[in-house]
Amino acid sequence: MTTMQRDGRKARGEKRRQEIIEATLRVIERDGVAGVTHRSVAREAGIPTASITYHFATLDDLLIATLISCARDMATEVYWMIDRARSREGLRRSSGSPYSGPSAADEVSALLAEALGPRRGRTMAEYELYLLAARRPSLRPAARRWLDVLTSMVKHDDEVAFRVFLAGIDGLLIQGLIDDEPPTAEELRPVVEYLLNPTERRRRARQEA
Amino acid sequence: MTTMQRDGRKARGEKRRQEIIEATLRVIERDGVAGVTHRSVAREAGIPTASITYHFATLDDLLIATLISCARDMATEVYWMIDRARSREGLRRSSGSPYSGPSAADEVSALLAEALGPRRGRTMAEYELYLLAARRPSLRPAARRWLDVLTSMVKHDDEVAFRVFLAGIDGLLIQGLIDDEPPTAEELRPVVEYLLNPTERRRRARQEA
DNA sequence: AGAGTATCTGAACGAACGTCCAGGAAGTTC
DNA sequence: GAACTTCCTGGACGTTCGTTCAGATACTCT
Structure with missing residues (x-):
């Protein structure tokens, strides 16, 4: 029992999803929808590029999820x-x-x-x-x-x-x-x-x- | 004195510019600004791709010219x-x-x-x-x-x-x-x-x- | 006719893109 | 600790992109 995370694997994944969505929203606010790419969002979120394709099947899915969340x-x-x-x-x-x-x-x-x-x-x-x-x-x-x-x-x-x-x-x-x-x-x-x-x-x- | 074009070279160039702008507007109407590329506009206008870069220094120039015209x-x-x-x-x-x-x-x-x-x-x-x-x-x-x-x-x-x-x-x-x-x-x-x-x-x- | 200039274009280059994948790391269950 | 599942990621692949450029063509002017 350490002071580390208490969440299960599933909860951690969901958290990552949220972080990615929030980073995407920041990119949209700064550069517009046109500025949203796997790489730009990954840079904004400080995570590897492939992490995005893992949590969102396609870039369009990410865009839609972000705008709906917004x-x-x-x-x-x-x-x-x-x-x-x-x-x-x-x-x-x-x-x-x-x-x-x-x-x-x-x-x-x-x-x-x-x-x-x-x-x-x-x-x-x-x-x-x-x-x-x-x-x-x-x-x-x-x-x-x-x-x-x-x-x-x-x-x-x-x-x-x-x-x-x-x-x-x-x-x-x-x-x-x-x-x-x-x-x-x-x-x-x-x-x-x-x-x-x-x-x-x-x-x-x-x-x- | 044939039945051919009477316009000078300059006028022909200006006409091409207009055709490109009109094709760009059609692309925007159909697919949005995101759908505007040199190649998609060229296809829409029925002209070679390089013809666009000749009349518009940059793709952004074309976009601006089109929206201002609109x-x-x-x-x-x-x-x-x-x-x-x-x-x-x-x-x-x-x-x-x-x-x-x-x-x-x-x-x-x-x-x-x-x-x-x-x-x-x-x-x-x-x-x-x-x-x-x-x-x-x-x-x-x-x-x-x-x-x-x-x-x-x-x-x-x-x-x-x-x-x-x-x-x-x-x-x-x-x-x-x-x-x-x-x-x-x-x-x-x-x-x-x-x-x-x-x-x-x-x-x-x-x-x- | 020939020089000069504007118009045009096929082909190519480097960069950025979306997406994939094999394999490693972390967590859970027994 | 072994088996299993989920999470994660570096690197690569093929595509499309904006732009360039050398050379061809069309027109004007003297």
């Missing part, structure tokens, strides 16, 4: 984000004191600014997935995942306004990627407010009725 | 589209009879449906340009071209509503690319109407005042 992570983030926002709203309702924290528009625009600033590489990776999914139907469920999470979690009394909101988010992100410098949360807020407002207005109207 | 074509299309719409609006105003042709929302949604249906490949090519521009600043002016044309031609009294409209178009397009089947104009119209309405409402209000 999409799953993002969907999970969206899930928790909404969850946090919801519990906060619950607090706001139960307490009688006036709420003065960040508004929904504040939070969404901050999130977009983050996606276009520090997490730019990750955002680009997401849209590489979009484009790959456009050509390969098998990838589409993964690409739509964060949209599905939003759709199923947020109550949308106005179907059309909600679709506009989703499209607006994607449009702001992809247009932000080709700006010379990433837009700040302050610059984005008016647009986000505009995207959210109609929904909010109707919801408030419904609650007052 | 962006220029699209900007030109947007230009004429707005021009036609404007002259039609002029007619509508001058004639006293009630106008019953297609509304702006009708036309925009028909255009989007076309971009996601028959012209799907071209639309994908456009977003490949977007993604490439995200990584290469020198490509960004080309990628923004159609946005600039719209911005400079359409009078936008409400800056925010206009930015929402532009983002919405991009979002609808890129989300339409990952739908299992392309959305129809009828499905898109309510969303487009919603994107256009606020602007229209304010414009009408201004005209009535």
Whole structure:
């Protein structure tokens, strides 16, 4: 009984798989899907080249596994984000004191600014997935995942306004990627407010009725 | 004086350049940027491989020239589209009879449906340009071209509503690319109407005042 | 006609690629 | 510790790639 690994062989293999996927994602963030080769990923992960072909039958399998993993992570983030926002709203309702924290528009625009600033590489990776999914139907469920999470979690009394909101988010992100410098949360807020407002207005109207 | 070509050598070279660019665009539409190689383009154009390196110093030059050409074509299309719409609006105003042709929302949604249906490949090519521009600043002016044309031609009294409209178009397009089947104009119209309405409402209000 | 120049191309080169494989290392079971 | 399974990897193979280049062809000009 040493201080060494406690995992079985299978667990070690799974860990390696994850390391390879993470290294692949870093390569995609840095150089795009075009930069993904057995050798570049192996260099990034600090492992031998043949180790990749052992864990992934083909390079395409690796790419697909990576993009699906990336999409799953993002969907999970969206899930928790909404969850946090919801519990906060619950607090706001139960307490009688006036709420003065960040508004929904504040939070969404901050999130977009983050996606276009520090997490730019990750955002680009997401849209590489979009484009790959456009050509390969098998990838589409993964690409739509964060949209599905939003759709199923947020109550949308106005179907059309909600679709506009989703499209607006994607449009702001992809247009932000080709700006010379990433837009700040302050610059984005008016647009986000505009995207959210109609929904909010109707919801408030419904609650007052 | 035969019935042969009348163009000088220079003109012939320029024509070849164009043919190569068009073949490259077809390859991108079919297989994406990843499918562009000297040999695949040469096969598509029906010319020898070395002919490409003669007209384009590097494969990257060819790719950039093709995507810029594609962006220029699209900007030109947007230009004429707005021009036609404007002259039609002029007619509508001058004639006293009630106008019953297609509304702006009708036309925009028909255009989007076309971009996601028959012209799907071209639309994908456009977003490949977007993604490439995200990584290469020198490509960004080309990628923004159609946005600039719209911005400079359409009078936008409400800056925010206009930015929402532009983002919405991009979002609808890129989300339409990952739908299992392309959305129809009828499905898109309510969303487009919603994107256009606020602007229209304010414009009408201004005209009535 | 002949010099000059732009256009064109078959063939080849070196580099990078995806993938394979024989064999070694590590862990598990008896 | 022996048998067995899984994990791992250095090295090699055949392919495709971007690019080069010497020489051929087509056109212009004087």
